[in-house]
Amino acid sequence: MNQTVPLTFLNNITLTIKREDLLHPHISGNKFRKLKYNIQEAKRMSKTALLTFGGAYSNHIAATAAAGKEYGFDTIGIIRGEELESKITENPTLAFAQSCGMQFKFISREAYRHKAEPDFIAAITAEFGDCYIVPEGGTNALAVKGCEEILTEEDSAFTHICTAVGTGGTIAGLINSALPHQAVLGYPALKNAGLQDDILTFAKNQNWQLIEDYHFGGYGKVTPKLITFINAFFGQTSIPLDPVYTAKMVFGVIDGISNGFFPANSRILLIHTGGLQGIAGMNKLLAKKNETLIKTLSDD
Incomplete structure (x- = not known):
């Protein structure tokens, strides 16, 4: 509009x-646009879970969690900052994502810098299974x-x-x-x-x-x-x-x-x-x- x-x-x-x-x-603005075709691709590939990355107040984390709930996917958020693990209820974004069913893995800021590297992705895939991976911020060709x-x-x-x-x-x-x-x-x-x-x-x-x-x-x-x-x-x-x-x-x-x-x-x-x-x-x-x-x- x-x-x-x-x-x-x-x-x-x-x-x-x-x-x-x-x-x-809840799947607001550009996050709705960015997730639209990624959701379609995840369905085409018969994936059951979406895995993505973000910080404490990430719009993308909130939107992905909401999209997972709406379209029937499990969701995993790799969150920057180990200290946040004990503060979920104090953080409106993480609390909302958790209420949508998102599972979190909190990692250090140093480890987070390597999130796009093949070894990191391999370790994450080994831990969480064959998820559909959406990059931080949601930006890819789709x-x-x-x-x-x-x-x-x-x-x-x-x-x-x-x-x-x-x-x-x-x-x-x-x-x-x-x-x-x-x-x-x-x-x-x-x-x-x-x-x-x-x-x-x-x-x-x-x-x-x-x-x-x-x-x-x-x-x-x-x-x-x-x-x-x-x-x-x-x-x-x-x-x-x-x-x-x-x-x-x-x-x-x-x-x-x-x-x-x-x-x-x-x-x-x-x-x-x-x-x-x-x-x-x-x-x-x-x-x-x-x-x-x-x-x-x-x-x-």
Whole structure:
């Protein structure tokens, strides 16, 4: 669903947000797109379990657990951080995933760095059996195929397509499906020197660029300025933004408009990639620091 953003900008620039966060209550946004064809492939291969990887507040872990419950798969999450094993009930994301039936294996951050290596995969397969393995963040060729379906014919009038970037799968899908007159802009949520190469693994066109000035310190990092922006945007539009991904992109786009980055008459489409489940965990961290919390629909 496309929703006009009720904000006024100079030079006849308009903002519209594609509410991918509304696709499914738990398999949200780009995770719905990324898992769609992976689920189909797992069924085709007669797999009975999905195994994937993620951190403490991973949208992908939550979505995979929900997808497993909905489509009849067992799910296994390889979780970064051994200390989290005793804190499942304190962590909204892990507690939700567990409630969907996900089994966890907690490993050290050092071991987690080797998660894509053949020896690691062999050991995991030996432990859990012949699972269908989905990479961290869900990005693979089938995920990109799903993300290519985000844009539809009704989006053809937009001049710019903007999205947050994590592992690069979503923007690769948008790059492949955007029309020749459309510029695809990615706003990385983390510092990743190899991100451009990761995107080029799947992207077929040259109609894109990364805007790397709005990660707010790195993955999962937020500042009071960003929280203030999220709450002000919600107050003006009634659109909630997750603090890890979409909020940073929307902040970057609006800042770019004020700085003259976008030409006059630009028609900008913002992709809301979901991730709202992460707000509860972020608010727990903010509360511990006695900082301002992120407002949500449940606060009304």
